[in-house]
Amino acid sequence: MLLSRRVRLVNRLPVLLTRPARGNGEFAEALRGALGAVEIIENPLLEIVPLEPVELPGPEDGVIFTSARAVEVFSNWQEGAGRRAWCVGNRTAEAAREAGFAAVAGDGAAAHLPALLGREDTVPPLWHLRGVHQRRDVAAELQALGYDCRSMIIYDQRALPLAAQIRTRLEAGEAMVAPLFSPRTAGLLAAEVKNMGANLRVVALSSAVADKWPAPSAVAERPDAAAMLEAVRREVG
Structure with missing residues (x-):
């Protein structure tokens, strides 16, 4: 049973949160409640x-x-x-x-x-x-x-930058899920990972947010936290 639980965790993608600190904390708590064991990386791109x-x-x-x-x-x-x-x-x-x-x-x-x-x-x-x-x-x-x-x-x-350790992981091609809640955050993250070859699975709150991301993304069914949680759950695996 322990081995099975560890395998499931290893197979789940980490989630990169880039909202301002309080919004990150609130969504991280909701994610843990909805997903259980998953790595959550909090790196605000806005203060x-x-x-x-x-x-x-x-x-x-x-x-x-x-x-x-x-x-x-x-x-x-x-x-x-x-x-x-x-x-x-x-x-x-x-x-x-x-x-x-x-x-x-x-x-x-x-x-x-x-x-x-x-x-x-x-x-x-x-x-x-x-x-x-x-x-x-x-x-x-x-x-x-x-x-x-x-x-x-x-x-x-x-605006705030990506932390050096997160950049290192992304530059190595590690896959992550990135929920994006605003067009500005989407644009900031796009600029941070430009020419990096980052393997990000972006979940956008709305089409307006998705428009600022220069690659295909999943879009939540509604512009609210519950729909974002469900969309992130599908991407995490």
Whole structure:
């Protein structure tokens, strides 16, 4: 029995996690619960650095969060205190509720936030609390639809390199599964392994993430953690 368990572990591919530290830790815990014995390598390619906002929302204003990290950073300056928050997906909404917001969850796609707001009878002035790097200008899109929405940067997503020991393993051709949750992380990892001949089996959160990876990849059925777990499970073996 012991030999059988060891063989199964040897035959499973390691998983390379490249999210910011907290996101890596959360997904690593979920992976261990779902997969059991598997090597998980945590090497963040982004570091979340809080930036003090120029202004803060008033007590009657609503907020928009497009990542759980934005909720975490914003909590450094204001409490939720029951304020309305419209969130890109369930994980972000959970983080917002834990921080004291009355949160509404979208389906995981920022492009669908206008439809989420459209279900409301009234919408207060809005603040999109975000990082320096963003795929789409949520505030501008909402302004074009007639909403009073401001954009406020509250953190930076600073790039980090692959660790030397991980580069060595990849340069040797070792196969790894790499779940990628954002287009920027996909682009950073692609730049890190360029001309390396890395044998990475990439699992992308969405087609937008897959588009930034210069090779074929698996795409999760939905842009959420549960679908990513299932997609990674298939690749790990």
